Amino acid sequence: MFEGVPVHWFLVLATTMFFIGIYGFLVRKNLITMLMSLELILNSVCINFVAFNKILFPEHLEGMFFTLFIIAVAAAEASVAIAIIINIYRRLVNIDVEKMNEMKY
Amino acid sequence: MLIMRHELLLIAITVILLLVEIFLPGDKKSRVITLAILLMTAVLILGFVPGPSGTLFGGMYQTTALISMLKNILNIGALIVMIQSADWLRKPENKEKISEYYILLLSTLIGMQYMLSSGDFLMFYLGLELATIPLAALAAFERFKEKSAEAGVKFIFSSALSSGILLYGLSMIYGTTGTLYFAEVGPAFTGTPLQVLGFIFFFAGMAFKISLVPFHLWTADVYEGAPVNISSYLSVVSKGAAAFILTILLFTVFSKIALMWSNVLYIIIILTITMGNLFAIRQQNLKRFLAFSSIAQAGFILLGIIGQSQYGMTTVIYFVLVYIFSNLGAFGVVSIISNRTGCETINDYDGLYRTNPRLAMMMMLSLFSLAGIPPVAGFFGKFFLFAAAANHGLYILVLIAIINTIISLYYYLLVIKAMFLNRSDRPIPKFKSDFYTSLGLILCLAGIFAVGIASTIFEAINGLSFGLY
Numbered sequence: 014m015f016e017g018v019p020v021h022w023f024l025v026l027a028t029t030m031f032f033i034g035i036y037g038f039l040v041r042k043n044l045i046t047m048l049m050s051l052e053l054i055l056n057s058v059c060i061n062f063v064a065f066n067k068i069l070f071p072e073h074l075e076g077m078f079f080t081l082f083i084i085a086v087a088a089a090e091a092s093v094a095i096a097i098i099i100n101i102y103r104r105l106v107n108i109d110v111e112k113m114n115e116m117k118y
Numbered sequence: 119m120l121i122m123r124h125e126l127l128l129i130a131i132t133v134i135l136l137l138v139e140i141f142l143p144g145d146k147k148s149r150v151i152t153l154a155i156l157l158m159t160a161v162l163i164l165g166f167v168p169g170p171s172g173t174l175f176g177g178m179y180q181t182t183a184l185i186s187m188l189k190n191i192l193n194i195g196a197l198i199v200m201i202q203s204a205d206w207l208r209k210p211e212n213k214e215k216i217s218e219y220y221i222l223l224l225s226t227l228i229g230m231q232y233m234l235s236s237g238d239f240l241m242f243y244l245g246l247e248l249a250t251i252p253l254a255a256l257a258a259f260e261r262f263k264e265k266s267a268e269a270g271v272k273f274i275f276s277s278a279l280s281s282g283i284l285l286y287g288l289s290m291i292y293g294t295t296g297t298l299y300f301a302e303v304g305p306a307f308t309g310t311p312l313q314v315l316g317f318i319f320f321f322a323g324m325a326f327k328i329s330l331v332p333f334h335l336w337t338a339d340v341y342e343g344a345p346v347n348i349s350s351y352l353s354v355v356s357k358g359a360a361a362f363i364l365t366i367l368l369f370t371v372f373s374k375i376a377l378m379w380s381n382v383l384y385i386i387i388i389l390t391i392t393m394g395n396l397f398a399i400r401q402q403n404l405k406r407f408l409a410f411s412s413i414a415q416a417g418f419i420l421l422g423i424i425g426q427s428q429y430g431m432t433t434v435i436y437f438v439l440v441y442i443f444s445n446l447g448a449f450g451v452v453s454i455i456s457n458r459t460g461c462e463t464i465n466d467y468d469g470l471y472r473t474n475p476r477l478a479m480m481m482m483l484s485l486f487s488l489a490g491i492p493p494v495a496g497f498f499g500k501f502f503l504f505a506a507a508a509n510h511g512l513y514i515l516v517l518i519a520i521i522n523t524i525i526s527l528y529y530y531l532l533v534i535k536a537m538f539l540n541r542s543d544r545p546i547p548k549f550k551s552d553f554y555t556s557l558g559l560i561l562c563l564a565g566i567f568a569v570g571i572a573s574t575i576f577e578a579i580n581g582l583s584f585g586l587y
Binding site for chain 1: 239240243244247251254255258261264265267268269270271272274275278279281282283285286288289290292293296297298338339342343
């Protein structure tokens with residue numbers, strides 16, 4: 014499907030996604046959107062792994078396996094994060110990070 | 119079987135606790151505390167039985183005598199934390215969640231042990247996540263406290279971001295070397311620009327876990343909001359495991375770019391020690407105070423790594439062992455006082471010596487050990503770390519570290535002054551500690567003295583360590 018696509022195209026795609034994720038994580042105020050930015054970061058890593066595996070090292074499947082594990086762990090991480098966010102919502106009736114400023118310098 | 123004995127034992131007691139939780143009637147739930155502590159003691163003792171070394175799963179899992187010893191050190195820390203949390207768990211609002219707490223705590227410990235014996239970056243990543251995700255749930259454990267929820271959210275988001283950054287670095291390392299096994303990445307890691315970039319991302323992710331300075335901002339907030347015992351677990355066991363694996367990785371996988379990472383460490387050490395100390399001076403809450411002091415201690419741990427020798431690795435392990443006892447001693451006192459009276463600021467501790475002399479003495483010895491005052495073990499830990507860096511010729515760095523030790527003495531003595539010299543109109547009332555708290559504090563006290571005096575411990579660690587040259 015991607016025959017002849019050079020590896021650096023994938024790298025550019027993944028890097029762009031990674032930094033969009035970092036930007037979103039730093040700029041967004043809503044916890045759910047921050048979680049989505051985190052998923053974007055993890056997915057950019059997945060693209061990197063799959064592209065490297067498919068194009069540069071097709072004889073082993075290490076990159077593919079790593080991607081599968083990243084997806085599973087990201088799901089676990091998201092579920093714990095959402096559980097904590099629900100708890101926050103019950104306490105504050107709000108999921109704005111700016112409101113979470115009880116502890117500061 | 120025997121190669122993976124530490125993890126299998128921990129998994130076994132986790133399953134036992136789960137079954138007990140299901141079958142024990144509701145009014146006998148507090149017996150789980152005793153059961154969990156006894157089981158963990160058995161695991162700790164069995165862990166010291168020498169067993170075979172080797173690899174499993176095609177090299178993804180490995181263990182050596184050194185790694186078994188590191189796991190035993192982590193077990194000691196976890197056992198003391200479990201003993202110290204007993205008093206807090208007996209409170210009515212936590213009674214329903216006792217086995218939940220121990221299961222989550224043990225699963226983070228399993229994650230750390232898998233991380234230590236990983237022979238592959240995939241295994242390393244899984245261990246890291248298993249060590250991190252349950253800790254977020256533990257930080258948000260007190261569901262009805264706003265601060266605890268805030269600590270949980272701050273911890274899960276910053277740790278998820280840090281593991282994302284770490285993974286991005288790993289993907290670059292994979293792309294340039296074509297493998298994820300430590301044994302094969304090491305020779306192929308020659309320091310091409312993409313590899314260096316990957317290493318920087320990877321190091322940033324690890325620095326988050328050890329809370330080194332540009333990445334330390336989550337530490338104080340999480341330590342303040344989380345339950346005291348979880349803060350102590352985070353500052354001691356979690357940080358110790360990350361420091362161990364970072365040392366092992368820097369000495370094996372990234373050994374070919376040692377010149378580069380020692381330059382990175384040089385700057386980070388100066389920043390970490392100085393910032394940690396300067397921020398600790400202005401803290402009023404004792405948990406925040408101990409958080410910043412633990413950031414500064416993380417900087418001291420790196421002094422041993424930058425020494426790059428076998429001696430350097432020995433000092434890192436030895437210092438973490440000493441640090442476990444001294445920091446858990448300090449946190450144990452803060453924990454019992456916070457449970458009984460709710461007091462957490464330094465001013466509340468005014469005149470503690472008059473009402474609770476034994477707790478005040480314990481706190482003083484722990485803080486002396488953290489500061490590095492001679493009769494206690496902390497002095498030897500710091501002294502050996504400085505010697506490791508000085509052997510490598512880094513005299514200016516050691517000088518800066520020594521100046522910082524003097525600064526740290528100032529704020530540790532502020533707490534001691536509040537306890538012994540200040541008078542207070544409303545001192546903390548006199549109370550009697552329960553059996554488990556006393557036991558935990560006595561273990562810490564014994565550790566603070568015994569580790570400093572018994573040179574066999576240092577020799578044993580030295581016999582197993584390795585260095586770059």
